[in-house]
């Protein structure tokens with residue numbers, strides 16, 4: 001074993017894997033140097049844990065209003081209900097934990113849609129010269145100026161049925177233009193590099209060029225950008241739900257705030273109903289923002305986000 | 307000092323360097339043209355967006371009581387026409403000047419017109435607050451990047467950036483106008499002016515101000531965060547520029563280098579970005595006005611949603627979108643006027 | 651009288667990858683009315699050295715030694731005294747004039763600025779008049795004061811930078827590759843301009859250039875740097891015609907018009923790459939590339955040593971050179 005140099009034993013594929021592994025380790029090390037990015041990761045991990053464990057910690061019964069009628073409604077925090085109760089007599093702590101599932105699901109799922117759309121449109125508009133390219137670019141520019149929240153609100157209102165899927169779809173198909181613009185710029189810079197010129201000269205197909213050469217180069221920045229999109233989407237979901245456009249049968253932090261507002265929590269001083277959902281939204285959004293900024297600054301030190 | 311330079315005579319050429327004049331006019335013309343393109347797209351989009359509506363749209367009007375039989379018949383005919391015909395009708399009157407609100411039975415533009423000024427007051431105040439403070443904070447943080455002010459302000463900024471503005475509004479109501487706690491009912495909540503007061507009188511201005519303080523603070527706090535982050539990033543971008551080294555080498559004081567050289571350069575991208583973000587402020591106005599029952603276009607949007615009034619919604623969406631387009635054009639023109647590289 | 655005196659100047663950048671010693675003990679003087687040339691490969695620390703003269707080195711850099719401008723050590727001056735020295739006593743024509751001007755301010759305003767800062771009696775009107783004079787002195791019509799930098803060609807910007815450096819009549823002018831962006835004809839004119847003005851006003855000038863033929867014709871004295879140190883200095887013509895240090899010999903050979911005549915028709919480049927300041931070879935940092943290296947070169951540290959009248963070189967082959975850093979001039 002020790003007599004043979006390792007390079008002889010490694011196939012080229014394994015060598016590529018080793019190289020990627022080393023790059024990944026280097027990336028992890030520079031990410032770990034970002035204190036705020038690590039803080040974001042810890043906060044997010046905590047919330048992910050809560051979301052996963054919600055059914056174990058708080059049996060679904062605790063959310064069923066028909067089974068919580070005997071509880072005092074809008075009761076301030078007590079030994080039994082650490083964060084008090086809502087207008088249906090449910091434990092706010094339990095609702096909060098279950099709501100984490102909805103908020104995180106919507107955030108991640110909608111951002112995934114947005115990521116795919118944004119990457120497709122971005123690479124397409126950067127790669128294809130001519131009509132298709134400029135059309136895609138125009139489309140991106142147009143969607144960029146359409147005010148986001150009004151668009152989301154109108155779309156959700158027009159689509160009518162308020163399921164989790166509808167909300168994911170609405171947020172996914174509206175939040176891609178920022179990603180597309182970023183990917184387009186990155187694609188243009190990648191396409192200017194010599195090895196892609198070579199791929200072109202050798203007659204590589206458009207698909208081959210885009211998938212094998214452009215995509216791997218834009219992917220890291222896309223992931224960083226998507227992390228920031230998750231923050232935006234979670235905030236927007238909260239807004240939608242607060243305006244009564246959420247899934248009425250699903251508890252999310254936004255629906256909690258909507259109900260709290262409907263129950264007059266602000267004017268009756270029911271702070272225990274208002275504070276927790278808002279703080280959860282802030283923490284999760286902050287976590288995604290911190291992670292996204294740290295990723296960006298590791299990938300592109302010129303951004304100066306430290 | 308009569309220094310004769312051997313080079314002077316040989317090299318003075320008379321041609322004016324750079325491009326000719328009229329660069330600005332051309333730029334503005336092009337910008338208006340592309341704005342027009344965007345507007346056309348938005349009109350199309352606005353039409354088809356509302357065709358996604360399931361169900362019989364005419365049925366929604368039956369519930370309205372104070373609508374005339376003629377209007378109802380006209381609306382029914384319009385809504386049941388084939389899509390292409392509807393589209394032509396829409397193109398002839400994209401602003402839906404004849405549109406009747408399904409909720410109130412009034413022309414939608416009367417409703418919109420009556421609600422515009424509170425929103426203008428609210429957005430004006432909060433934008434002013436947010437830019438004045440946010441930009442200063444951003445400049446200071448970026449200039450001493452990594453310093454203690456930067457660390458604290460960026461932390462606080464990111465926190466505000468993550469805050470839903472309506473939640474901040476609810477907390478403000480809870481603290482300052484719920485009648486409980488240490489500051490009972492410092493500010494009124496609900497409405498934009500006390501009833502029976504003339505808005506243009508002295509008392510009217512005071513009353514509007516009282517009603518606007520809390521919602522404006524809620525909006526401003528969040529957008530202040532956004533502006534300061536943008537300005538900080540722009541300043542940081544300038545920090546490494548060589549012209550700043552030249553400015554320092556000249557013996558200028560640090561704050562002069564910052565004020566006279568760094569800030570004007572950093573402001574150009576900031577202006578563009580701030581205006582690109584104006585759509586988000588409008589979004590914020592919807593929820594904040596709802597929380598404070600502040601009777602502007604945002605609250606009207608919320609009412610249109612709850613009342614399922616799509617004609618009104620369409621009109622509001624058009625108002626919001628067109629405002630954003632116009633703001634973006636204005637921002638680009640402002641940057642072009644300020645930036646000699648575009649202007650000349 | 652020397653207007654600029656560098657005494658054992660060191661500059662080290664702190665980076666994430668560790669310290670980068672870009673300048674490692676440089677002694678250099680510029681007298682009033684004297685034109686001194688500074689040559690050396692890219693990355694040998696020329697610009698870093700110059701940045702210490704107005705204390706313009708980045709915050710990440712630490713500087714040791716003395717940098718005396720008109721007898722005052724700028725590295726220890728108070729901020730207000732430093733501001734008076736900046737541009738008032740020493741001015742710089744920065745490398746890369748393309749980006750050294752504020753892109754959104756008129757040329758005139760940028761030229762007037764230092765006059766108003768340093769000359770208490772100046773009014774905007776007198777300063778404006780002076781700017782007009784300066785512009786015509788560098789061969790630009792006075793109306794260029796109303797132009798913006800992007801409206802000027804590279805060479806015109808370079809002239810503006812020279813005019814800017816002259817605004818406050820400094821005693822020392824530092825020019826960092828003032829002619830790289832220019833074609834040969836304009837290059838000669840700009841250099842003539844620089845040296846002419848300097849002679850007239852009794853300024854000391856330090857010109858950095860890669861172009862030895864330029865330095866040979868315009869400078870009284872030259873110093874050649876390698877890996878953060880001066881390895882040879884002396885009267886310009888003599889240094890290039892009869893170099894004592896193997897590195898300078900190789901450099902001079904690359905410029906056949908000034909190098910020794912025997913190699914004129916066989917110009918040779920230098921094998922190998924310049925060393926990175928954070929991974930310097932042991933002993934004499936030039937030894938891995940040196941055609942004349944001997945057994946002791948990798949282990950001994952040679953400092954500048956007299957090598958003829960008014961000359962010094964840092965090589966073991968120079969008669970009587972002291973090694974191990976013991977023999978300073």
Ligand SMILES: Nc1ncnc2c1ncn2[C@@H]1O[C@H](COP(=O)(O)OP(=O)(O)OP(=O)(O)O)[C@@H](O)[C@H]1O
Pocket residue numbers: 663664665670672690691692693694695696697698699708710745926927
């Ligand atoms: N801000 C910095 N941080 C870290 N290292 C730096 C910095 N600036 C320069 N260096 C390093 O210091 C060394 C000297 O750089 P310097 O700019 O002084 O070279 P130079 O002789 O002027 O080269 P050139 O002829 O190319 O202008 C280089 O190796 C460079 O990489």
Ligand SMILES: [Mg+2]
Pocket residue numbers: 696697698745826
């Ligand atoms: Mg240099």
